[in-house]
Amino acid sequence: MSRQDALVTADWAEENLDANGVVFVEVDEDTSAYDGGHIPGAVKIDWRTELQDQVRRDFVDKAGFEKLLSSKGISNDDTVVLYGGNNNWFAAYAYWYFKLYGHTAVKLLDGGRKKWELDGRKLDTAVPERPQTTYTAQEQDLSIRAFRDEVVDAIGSKNLVDVRSPDEFSGKLLAPAHLPQEQAQRGGHIPGALNVPWSKAANEDGTFKSDDELRKLYEAEGLDSSRSTIAYCRIGERSSHSWFALHELLGESDVKNYDGSWTEYGSLIGVPVELGDGKS
Amino acid sequence: MCGAPEQTAEIPAGVDLTKESVLVGKVTNGGSPVGGAYVRLLDGTGEFTAEVVSSATGDYRFFAAPGSWTVRALSRSGNGQADVAVQGPGLYTTEVPVG
Numbered sequence: 001m002s003r004q005d006a007l008v009t010a011d012w013a014e015e016n017l018d019a020n021g022v023v024f025v026e027v028d029e030d031t032s033a034y035d036g037g038h039i040p041g042a043v044k045i046d047w048r049t050e051l052q053d054q055v056r057r058d059f060v061d062k063a064g065f066e067k068l069l070s071s072k073g074i075s076n077d078d079t080v081v082l083y084g085g086n087n088n089w090f091a092a093y094a095y096w097y098f099k100l101y102g103h104t105a106v107k108l109l110d111g112g113r114k115k116w117e118l119d120g121r122k123l124d125t126a127v128p129e130r131p132q133t134t135y136t137a138q139e140q141d142l143s144i145r146a147f148r149d150e151v152v153d154a155i156g157s158k159n160l161v162d163v164r165s166p167d168e169f170s171g172k173l174l175a176p177a178h179l180p181q182e183q184a185q186r187g188g189h190i191p192g193a194l195n196v197p198w199s200k201a202a203n204e205d206g207t208f209k210s211d212d213e214l215r216k217l218y219e220a221e222g223l224d225s226s227r228s229t230i231a232y233c234r235i236g237e238r239s240s241h242s243w244f245a246l247h248e249l250l251g252e253s254d255v256k257n258y259d260g261s262w263t264e265y266g267s268l269i270g271v272p273v274e275l276g277d278g279k280s
Numbered sequence: 281m282c283g284a285p286e287q288t289a290e291i292p293a294g295v296d297l298t299k300e301s302v303l304v305g306k307v308t309n310g311g312s313p314v315g316g317a318y319v320r321l322l323d324g325t326g327e328f329t330a331e332v333v334s335s336a337t338g339d340y341r342f343f344a345a346p347g348s349w350t351v352r353a354l355s356r357s358g359n360g361q362a363d364v365a366v367q368g369p370g371l372y373t374t375e376v377p378v379g
Contacts (some may be wrong), residue, residue, distance in 0.1 A: 030333075080325045086331065114318055120356055165329050172345055199328035204320070204354065 003211060006095075006248040007110045008081055010119055011242070016238065017041055023074050027051075027094040028084040028113070029237075037123030039083065039109075039116065043072050047090045047237075048121075050146075051097060065101045065137045073130020076103070083109035083116070087199070087206045093240040094272075095248075096257055099143060102138025108244065114206035146230045148264055151190065152271055159219075159229040161194035162240040163260065168234065169195040169276040174266075175234060185266035188273040190232070195278055196221045198238040200206035203247040214245050225252065232258040232265070290369070291341075301346065301366045303373040306338035306354045313338025314378060317355035324348035340376075353378050 008016075014029055016022050016168030017040055022043035026034045034044040045051065054115055060068065074080060080098060084091035097221060108262040109116070117123070146154075156246055167173040171187030189195070201209055206219055209217070223229065229246060231239040247255040258265075265271065303321070307314040315336040321329045324347055328376060334340050340351070344366055352361035353376045360378035 085333070114354075117316065118318070118354060118356060166323070166327070167329070167345055173343075197328065 002251060003249050005039060005245070006107060007208065008107045009110055010115055010121060012079060012115075013039065013109050014082075014121060020076050021075075022081060023072075023078045023085065023108075024081050025072070025074075025094070025277070026084055027082055027090045029086045029090050029156075034070050035086050035111065035125070035214050037125055040124040040126070041128050043128060045072065045094060047093060048072075051094065051121045059100075062101065062137045062139060066092055066135050069135035069137070070133050073133055073166050074135060075133045076136055077105070079105040079107065080111055081107050083112045085113040087114060087202050087241070088112035089198075089237045089241055091095075092244045093237040093239070094161075096144065096240040096243055100140050102141060111205055111207040118205060143254070144243070144256055146232075146258040148258075148260050148268065150256075151230055151232070151258050151260075151265065152230075152231055155191055155209065155272065157227070159223050159227050159228060161223065161239075161246075162189045162193040162195050163198040163231055163239050164189075164195070165231045166195060166277065168262070170194075174262075185263065187266065188275045189262075189278065190265060191272045191274040193232075193274075193278065194221050194223060196223075197244065198233065198241045201242055208245060208249060211249060214250055218246065218250075220246060228254040228256075230256045230258050232261040234262045236261045293361065295343075297370055299369050301344050301369050301372065303342040303344055303351065303364055303366070303372045303374065305339075305340060305351070305376060307334045307355065307376045307378060308358075309338065309355070309357050309379045310336060314353070314355050314357060317353045317378065319376065320352045320354070322350040322352055322361075326350065343377075345377065351376050 024039050026038050027045050031046045031147045082091040082094050095108050164204045231242045233239040239257050242256040246252045287319050307317040310360045317334040319340040321342045323329050346366045349364045354379050358379040362376045364374050
């Protein structure tokens with residue numbers, strides 16, 4: 001994997017809006033953003049109602065993903081270009097999710113919706129009609145998904161990268177500062193985790209930092225490249241963004257996203273939790 | 281879940297201003313509200329903390345711990361920022377001019 005394989009620029013996107021075999025997909029934290037205007041020709045996937053099982057806390061299964069992509073008119077050989085608001089948090093999450101189910105050609109639009117809007121590029125409210133396809137997914141690629149027992153076992157042996165804000169990491173806050181603090185679980189972080197907020201991997205306009213900057217960032221924070229890495233946040237979307245930087249841009253070989261993240265770990269009985277900034 | 285609530289001038293029900301510090305205000309350009317601006321909350325060291333998009337009336341809202349904060353706005357009509365010192369629980373209203 002490299003930057004060229006995984007990221008496209010806004011200029012590239014604009015030139016390829018009508019290209020055959022390229023499907024733009026908006027996945028947004030604010031699931032109504034698409035309706036107010038989206039990249040012309042883009043379809044929408046709702047991360048909450050379409051990517052999550054609506055009963056258990058888990059993803060839709062393989063058959064569910066096949067049904068979803070077929071209904072969106074996405075074929076196995078289409079190049080899917082994902083973008084979204086909030087610095088591509090949920091687009092990166094969808095990127096990881098598409099990789100999990102084995103879609104080969106998937107890319108992220110660098111800067112997402114923010115850069116597109118700040119550049120003053122065209123938005124459209126027309127919803128495209130794409131004919132139904134017969135999409136076939138692979139079994140989940142569990143080499144990129146971590147579960148809770150594996151995370152507990154990783155304490156002291158793998159890089160654990162907590163990509164939440166410093167106040168969430170230290171236990172002062174249970175959610176990002178723009179959200180009400182309604183959760184009931186314990187605050188803190190997994191012992192030994194490095195705190196490398198996702199935002200350090202991004203520029204102000206939402207684009208990713210350069211490979212050199214990213215490499216220096218993780219090195220300076222103490223990431224040991226000879227070890228495997230598990231990234232987590234609160235619900236697994238910001239950590240998809242950092243997983244993307246580490247695995248897709250920097251090409252680190254064994255990087256998993258722990259989608260259970262703090263809302264799961266911080267609710268488990270009996271697991272170790274550390275408070276503070278992790279530096280003392 | 282993680283969906284940012286709609287940014288409005290009104291504080292959502294259930295927020296206790298005797299316990300939480302809430303930063304609110306408008307992004308403005310020449311005194312007129314700027315909707316659709318990307319409003320970033322930066323901590324005392326200039327590090328990113330959170331981001332919201334201002335409403336059609338230019339409003340933004342953050343929940344923050346006591347400390348020094350900078351509210352920085354990016355918009356098609358320019359960027360700008362303002363500093364806020366949060367001493368404790370309550371409502372902190374700050375206008376952020378861009379241009």
